[in-house]
Amino acid sequence: MDWVIEARELTKTYTMGEIEVRALRGVSFNVKRGEVIAIMGPSGSGKSTMMNTIGCLDRPTSGEYILDGESVAQMNDDQLAGVRNRKIGFVFQSFNLLSRLTALGNVELPLRYAGLTHGRRERAQKALEAVGLADRVHHRPYELSGGQQQRVAVARALVNNPAIIMADEPTGNLDSKVGKEIMNLLLSLNKDFGATLVIVTHDQKIAEQAQRVIRLKDGELDYIEEGKGGAE
Amino acid sequence: MAVTAQQEKAPPSQAEALYQAQLRKERLFRTHVGASWGVLFLILIFLFSGQEIKLGPIQYQTIQLDSEFILKKLGFIAQGLGQTLLISALSIAVAMTLALLAALGRLSTFPPIYAVSTFYVSLIRGTPLYLQIFFFFLALPQLGINLSGVVAGVTALGLNYGAYMSETFRAGLSSVGKGQREAAMALGMTPGQTMKRIVLPQALRFAIPPMGNDFISMTKDSALVSATGFVHELMWRAVKVGRAQFNNLEALIMAAMFYWMLTLILTYFQGKLEARLARGDR
Ligand SMILES: Nc1ncnc2c1ncn2[C@@H]1O[C@H](COP(=O)(O)OP(=O)(O)OP(=O)(O)O)[C@@H](O)[C@H]1O
Ligand SMILES: [Mg+2]
Numbered sequence: 001m002d003w004v005i006e007a008r009e010l011t012k013t014y015t016m017g018e019i020e021v022r023a024l025r026g027v028s029f030n031v032k033r034g035e036v037i038a039i040m041g042p043s044g045s046g047k048s049t050m051m052n053t054i055g056c057l058d059r060p061t062s063g064e065y066i067l068d069g070e071s072v073a074q075m076n077d078d079q080l081a082g083v084r085n086r087k088i089g090f091v092f093q094s095f096n097l098l099s100r101l102t103a104l105g106n107v108e109l110p111l112r113y114a115g116l117t118h119g120r121r122e123r124a125q126k127a128l129e130a131v132g133l134a135d136r137v138h139h140r141p142y143e144l145s146g147g148q149q150q151r152v153a154v155a156r157a158l159v160n161n162p163a164i165i166m167a168d169e170p171t172g173n174l175d176s177k178v179g180k181e182i183m184n185l186l187l188s189l190n191k192d193f194g195a196t197l198v199i200v201t202h203d204q205k206i207a208e209q210a211q212r213v214i215r216l217k218d219g220e221l222d223y224i225e226e227g228k229g230g231a232e
Numbered sequence: 233m234a235v236t237a238q239q240e241k242a243p244p245s246q247a248e249a250l251y252q253a254q255l256r257k258e259r260l261f262r263t264h265v266g267a268s269w270g271v272l273f274l275i276l277i278f279l280f281s282g283q284e285i286k287l288g289p290i291q292y293q294t295i296q297l298d299s300e301f302i303l304k305k306l307g308f309i310a311q312g313l314g315q316t317l318l319i320s321a322l323s324i325a326v327a328m329t330l331a332l333l334a335a336l337g338r339l340s341t342f343p344p345i346y347a348v349s350t351f352y353v354s355l356i357r358g359t360p361l362y363l364q365i366f367f368f369f370l371a372l373p374q375l376g377i378n379l380s381g382v383v384a385g386v387t388a389l390g391l392n393y394g395a396y397m398s399e400t401f402r403a404g405l406s407s408v409g410k411g412q413r414e415a416a417m418a419l420g421m422t423p424g425q426t427m428k429r430i431v432l433p434q435a436l437r438f439a440i441p442p443m444g445n446d447f448i449s450m451t452k453d454s455a456l457v458s459a460t461g462f463v464h465e466l467m468w469r470a471v472k473v474g475r476a477q478f479n480n481l482e483a484l485i486m487a488a489m490f491y492w493m494l495t496l497i498l499t500y501f502q503g504k505l506e507a508r509l510a511r512g513d514r
Contacts, residue, residue, distance in 0.1 A: 057417050077422045085420025096415040098430065106415075113420035156419070 003066075004163055004196050005031035005054055010063035012049050012219075023049040025219040026063070033163070036190055036197045038207040038227070041216035047200045048168055050216065054198070055088050055166045056080045068163055085113050089157025089195075091167035091186070095149040097141040103128060103152045104137040110160050127155040131185060147178035154185050164196045165189060171203065183209070280485070301479045302486060308473055309486050312466035313494070319385055319457065319465060320450040326390025327397050327450075328443065334394060335401035336427075349398070356395035362456055364388050369460045381462025389454060393446060400442045404435035440509060444502040451494050455487075466490050 012024040023046045031037050039047050052058040054065065056072060059080075065072045068087055075083065090096075097106045107124040116123075128137050131151040141149050150170060157165050167186060171179030183206055190197045199206060207213045208227060215222040282296035330352075337349025356364070368384040379387065408431045416426040458468035466487050474483030 055418075057414065077424070081417075081420050081422040081425075084418065088418075090414075090418035092411065092414060092418075094411050096411040096418065098412065098415050100434075109419045 001030075002033045003030045004033045004035075004068050005029075005198075006064075006066040007054060008064040010050075010053055010060045010065060012046070012053055012058070013061045023219050024053065024060070027216070027219075027221045029214055029221065029224065031196060031198065034190070034194045034196055035212065036187070036210045037199070038210035038213045039198065039200045039216065040202070040207055040213055041222065045216040046219040047216055049219075051166055051168050051198065051200050055090060056084050057090075081113070085110055086160060087163050089160065089162040089165040091150065091153050091157050091165065091170045093169035093172040095141070095146070095153050095173070097149055097152055097156075099141055102138050102140055103133060103144065103155075106141070106152055107155045107159050110156060114160055124155075124159060127159040128152070130158070131155045145178075146174050147181065150174060150178075150182050151185070154182065154189075158189055158193075158195070161193070162195065164198060166198045168200045169202065170199065171201070171206065179203075295481075297482050297485070298479055301477060301482050305473045305477075305479075305483065306486060309466060309469045309483065309490065312464060312469040312487075313490060315382075315463060315465035316451060316454055316467075316494070319382060319389070319454045319463065320447060322382075322386045323389035323393060323454065324443070324447050324450055326386060327393035327446070330390060330394025331397035331401050334398035335405055338398070338402060339405065353395045353398055356392055361388075361392045361453060362459070364392055365456055365460065369462075381457070381460060385454070385457030385460070385463050389450065389457065393450060393453075397439075397443065397446055400439050400446070401435065404437075404439035405431060407438045408434045437509065441502070441506045444498075444505060448495055448498045448502065451498065452491055455491070 007030070008028050009026045010024050010028070011022070011026050014021040014023055027046075027050065039050060041047050049058075053060050054067070056067065056075075060073070063073075067083060070083070072080070072083065084090075097103075098109070101109070104121070104124050107127050108120050111120040111123060125134075125137060128134060128151075131154050133148060133151050133155065136144060136148060136152075139148075141152070144152065150173075153170075157167075165186065170186065171182055174182060186197060186199070187209060189195045197210075199210065201207055210227045213225040213227050215225065278294060280295045280297050283294050285292040285294070334349045334353055337345050340346045340349070365385065365388040368379065368388045372379060372384065412430055412434065413426055416430040417423070421429065454465060455467035457463045458465060458471060461468070470483040470487035471480075474480035
């Protein structure tokens with residue numbers, strides 16, 4: 001089987017002074033290449049922690065994690081940064097664009113960190129066109145609507161042709177119409193380019209579009225549901 | 233289109249009228265405040281005019297100053313302005329560096345670094361500045377370190393302000409949203425790059441206005457280094473000429489005027505800077 005994500009007994013404990021928060025308590029699952037996965041669960045169940053861990057934004061406290069064939073546990077900060085840059089595209093609930101850069105600048109930056117010296121601007125421009133923002137490339141994030149900011153974030157996520165796109169409640173701050181557009185955009189990345197899609201969501205309708213739904217509860221895997229969505 | 237043409241000819245809207253009224257009110261307020269400042273200043277001058285006031289049976293003598301002395305020594309004291317500004321500027325530079333390091337230290341998860349940073353802030357904030365300044369003149373020579381007056385003064389002031397300003401930096405660092413860090417990490421920046429390229433620049437910008445205030449306070453606190461007798465800034469000069477000619481009050485009042493003037497000028501520029509940052513923001 002061609003797995004992009006193999007997570008074994010992942011745990012994550014946050015220590016804040018005397019208090020320990022066990023956000024993940026040993027979660028194991030695999031994700032197939034090209035799959036659409038939804039992660040669901042009550043607030044505080046560890047969904048974002050899960051995403052940050054498999055997105056290499058944060059290291060697990062223990063457990064084994066193999067991303068696209070590479071074991072992540074022993075990697076240093078530089079290597080992790082490289083993995084994030086090359087293999088993963090992120091879309092966050094609150095968009096998370098760099099506030100001092102234009103849309104084009106935000107989309108271009110991953111290419112710079114990937115070490116590209118030529119054609120960055122053109123590729124960033126194309127990515128913005130692909131998400132329907134050709135006429136907003138020189139706007140700063142605060143000059144854009146929420147939906148437009150999220151489109152920029154999607155363009156940023158796809159510009160490096162990552163194997164995996166991770167989205168943490170990508171429609172959580174958008175109204176249902178714009179949310180649907182963003183979802184369609186993400187699903188088309190899966191259909192047209194075969195990107196693996198991992199979406200954290202509270203929305204049952206969105207989860208229905210996934211092939212499998214991973215349900216978390218109190219930092220543990222509750223159960224995995226086979227869905228009907230996605231391109232089989 | 234016809235609608236807009238009509239609107240252009242129409243009398244100013246109610247909103248516009250309200251706005252104009254508001255502007256007039258603000259202007260009037262400022263004029264009145266300005267005039268009142270003038271009156272208060274005149275009263276202050278009168279208090280030092282040496283006049284005698286008679287109100288029926290009550291006689292009152294205002295403070296008498298030796299104007300000849302003032303005119304003669306004005307230049308001598310004014311020469312301290314440069315030293316005062318120099319010490320303040322150097323000290324604030326030292327303070328900013330230390331404050332940044334201390335604030336970053338507070339973020340460290342490595343216990344010794346966290347400890348050094350909190351120990352430093354606690355010790356400095358827990359003792360008087362006046363005492364700290366003496367400490368540098370008295371204690372360091374015993375260790376064989378002989379600093380010049382200016383260097384020792386700058387070290388003491390810098391250390392002291394650094395401890396206080398580390399809080400400003402800490403606030404600045406925490407003002408940079410988690411989203412900005414996540415964005416930077418998501419692009420493929422390392423934690424170090426994220427701190428240096430994304431978080432620090434935004435935090436510094438946030439910290440500039442309070443640092444301006446600290447600089448203004450510093451110009452006045454720099455007077456304390458005069459106590460050691462080695463730095464010939466405003467205060468030292470005032471005390472020296474005052475003592476020599478038994479005109480302490482005149483000398484101190486002159487120094488006070490210089491400090492006040494300096495503060496007014498710096499506050500003016502501080503306001504400009506703040507307005508400019510506010511405009512460029514967002
Ligand atoms: N940086 C952190 N420091 C300490 N505790 C944290 C941190 N991040 C998350 N936690 C804790 O870990 C637990 C799981 O949080 P997480 O954000 O993963 O939940 P979630 O499932 O994404 O919730 P939501 O649906 O509200 O977004 C919570 O109890 C939270 O308080
Ligand atoms: Mg969450």
